[in-house]
Amino acid sequence: MNNKKKGKSISYARWGYVFIFPFFLVFAIFQLYPLITTIYYSFFEYFRSGLRFIGPRFVGLANYAEIFKADLPKYMGNTMIMWIAGFIPQIVISLILAAWFTDTRLRIKGKQFFKVVIYMPNLIMASAFAMLIFALFSDGGPINGILMNLGIIQQGHPIRFLASVLGTRSLVALMNFMMWFGNTTIMLMAAVMGIDPALFEAAELDGCNHKQIFFRITLPLIRPLLVYTLITSMIGGLQMFDVPQILTNGKGAPNRTSTTMIMYLNNHLFSKNYGMAGAVSVFLFVLCAIFCIIVYFSFNSETDESITGKHKKIKKGARK
Amino acid sequence: MKKRMRMLASLALAGTMVLSMAACGGKSDDAAAKKDDAKTEQAEETPEGKVLNIWCWNDEFQQRFNGYYPEVKEVAEDKSTTTLNDGTVVKWTINPNENNNYQDKLDTALQAQASAAEDDKIDIFLIEADYALKYVDADANVAEPLADLGITDDDLADQYQYTKDIVTDDNGAQRGTSWQATPGLFAYRRSIAKDVLGTDDPEKVQEKLKDWDNFNKVADEASKKGYKMLSGYDDSYRTFSNNVSAKWVDGTTVKVDPNLMTWVDQTKTFTDKGYNNKTSLWDDSWNADQSAKGKVFGFFYSTWGINFTLAGNAGEEGKGDWAVCEGPQPYFWGGTWICAAQGNDNPKTIKDVMLKLTCDKEIEKKITKDTQDYTNTISGMQEFADDPKFGSEFLGGQNHIKLFSEVAPQIDMSKTSPYDQGCNEAFQGAFKDYFDGNADMDTAKKNFETTIIEKYPELTAVEWP
């Protein structure tokens, strides 16, 4: 926005509207309008019972009262726990890897290979990945088979991963971790590489060791990107659905401890309970709106230089 | 319940198909004659649709249809369609049952039935006992009364009464028909029975398992010898849930029957004492427990389960190592009914399908002979029961039909409600956490309540015994 173009004649300005028209039209139809109807339905009792529809009947805030009474806080907690359990290793490992990959003293060979491999899970269909993990970790599955062959567990006494809260949540966290740590590593690497090399040189001349360089120079300078990663990951976490849904076959078992908020929404959408689904949606919308505003400001202020600045550099590299 | 239909090993199936095709060949003259009749009739009335849409939740009926409906001309390689002799194409729409998925999809399609294009209208849909009432309801009026199709009481005379009662609406109109009766049974492994009880004779074994006290005693003995009495938590569920004193739902209140809590207690005891293998119905380990290397004494099953699930899982090695007895308590499990959708455009074909597949004694008997399924012809089944030469190879020569024919007339489906599928699944799911130790009794109860209200928003309360 900051570089106003010179010599732009007024007569062209209306073309701006023409060019942005399709975007806003489609947005209005497929997102804005649905948002309004979603909010609207959240105030109604409206569901399918057997082969008939009941309602719509205006009930005010009853649906909201209902969702808060009926475990929504618990599902929010589940979502948070599974997200954090995946995010902490994700950010730690990514930081370490980014530091290693950009550390000239390490001279790691096959960087490209590792980058390609660790990024790969990100592209895998989450549903297929979850189905795969389900098959591998089931009571009679290959993982238990391997553990038995190695003598780690007793023959005939498999670890019942999906029957325990810890096991199920860990698997969800593991998948989230695997799907995203490669992505974060590459993002962080770009940020680290964007730091002025002169800073590192100066630090080395002053006799700093790698730990000091990492904590005193690298970390503070990539802080904006870390904030950005945190928030986008949090929004991604809020949307957590495919993985626990398919892993637990939509049950959020055991004891509903792996039911996420979107799974809860999906349950209501599935049984065609529009009123309740509306209330859950609106709640999620408000949560996300708060995050969106945070992202907007973190994007527009400090990250503006760091992220976009770095992008330009890499872009030029890529175009060669 | 999810009646699991599973293909036998594909070879066996292919074998059956070839056989039945060959068998149908003999009837081709007959069929051709009928086709001509049909044609002349069609000329006078509205023509039949070119597409027969059939909705179901697994491939059980598809196999029956393709294997035994005399008008079948050819089956597409991927089995998605079947072509009949008169050129009608049968389109199969199969949606998995679990979590009300089939019901949900079917409801949406039935609601759109009036506005759907001719060839997209549902002609036949299948229902099972757990939600049959919802679709045969007179007010809902989605299933066409058999009388309107021209099927008479005489046609249905040889069927078990309960299979007619459950699909009859409040006004007395029957709106569906079934080719099977589904008494429950207990299938046990002969080798383990010999080891534990010293006998594998079905009558003697039954004597040892005649009530729950005895059953539990045997479970303890089996456990001492290193066996598991049952595989999973839900194995004995049906024996309790089908012997309840009232329907699941009364008005808008869910009433949990005391008998279900007996199941909870028994299963908890079994789990804690190590009498079961902590599996769940249909999961991999449950299937594996039926294979030759399994260490599980027996499985509660219904008639359809022997051939389609047990025999497949047991494989060649397990052949002859199984037998069936009545078990501690009579019960039933499952059952599939064929309904004609209101607004269908193939009434004649539908009528013929129903008559051939559910009322034709010879075809029914053939199904029983080929697949060991227990079919819905009282006199036909009696003939097998009385036939000393009849026996199942898989069951070591036992005449299981004889056993079934004794228990089938006792089946009482008067306690079913339209909510059974959702309630049963939610109940089993909620208490699985209790058995696994992930939830205490109160939490499990609360989870059941939450799930039920999510599935059926119109239900308002849950009463515990």
Added chain:
Amino acid sequence: MRESKPSHVRTVIAYIVLIFLAFLCLFFFYVLLVNCTRDHFSIQKGFSAIPGDHFITNFKNVLADANVPILSGLKNSLLVSGLAALLATYFSCMTAYGIYAYDFKLRKFAFVFILLIMTMPTQVTALGFIKLVEKMSLLDTLVPLYVPSIAAPVVFYFMYSYMQSSLPMELVEAARIDGSNEMHTFNFIVLPLMKPAIAVQAIFTFVSSWNNYFMPALVLTSKKKQTLPILIAALRSADFLKFDQGKVYMLITMAIVPIIIIYILLSKYIVSGVTLGGVKG
């Protein structure tokens, strides 16, 4: 930069960690690939690191099963993802260009607005979306799965920042002097310059649409219309489909492999594109 002494201990640790992570990422896929070549009974017997000889059989079994119509699933997924990628990149370029090149009154507002909605998940409007699709009689069609990608704020933002760095306005003005009208300038002068950005975003949009499960599951009901993730999910819930484990693994393989192949071929661009993509996960 001055080379300093390499630190051997840290290098060894780094390699150990990297190899472990790479193993973790590859191991599951290795098991998948092995198991899709084995038949049900040998899979049930336990894990083996050596592939079996049932690859072709499993492959044929999957193709012959109308309950999991993998071919129409692949076709639908390709169609939806391809069109989504095409529409998202073209119209995002167009929107970005509109805001970048023209000084109209609502310009600032439009830009801020798009940035604000950039991270809003589509799930929150799913209810209204489904009702709308129902009203438009587009349920069980693929249209509602790709048309909305015309409004893709993330892709827009990326295109916009790319233009800032590599689209000089002088070029546009030169075109104007040559008498090119605005649409023509955009289509024939601006778009070709945007190719690298379009390629990167096309890949990402394609992949995320390919993997999308939530919306298609709500919109698509008939088997012939369903996309791959729904077929995979059906596999998880339909017990009668799980009987043949070899088939299950084969189906997962068939859903994953096309993307892996694309990835391996384009990995260089994809990996460097991640940092350009900005807002993901």
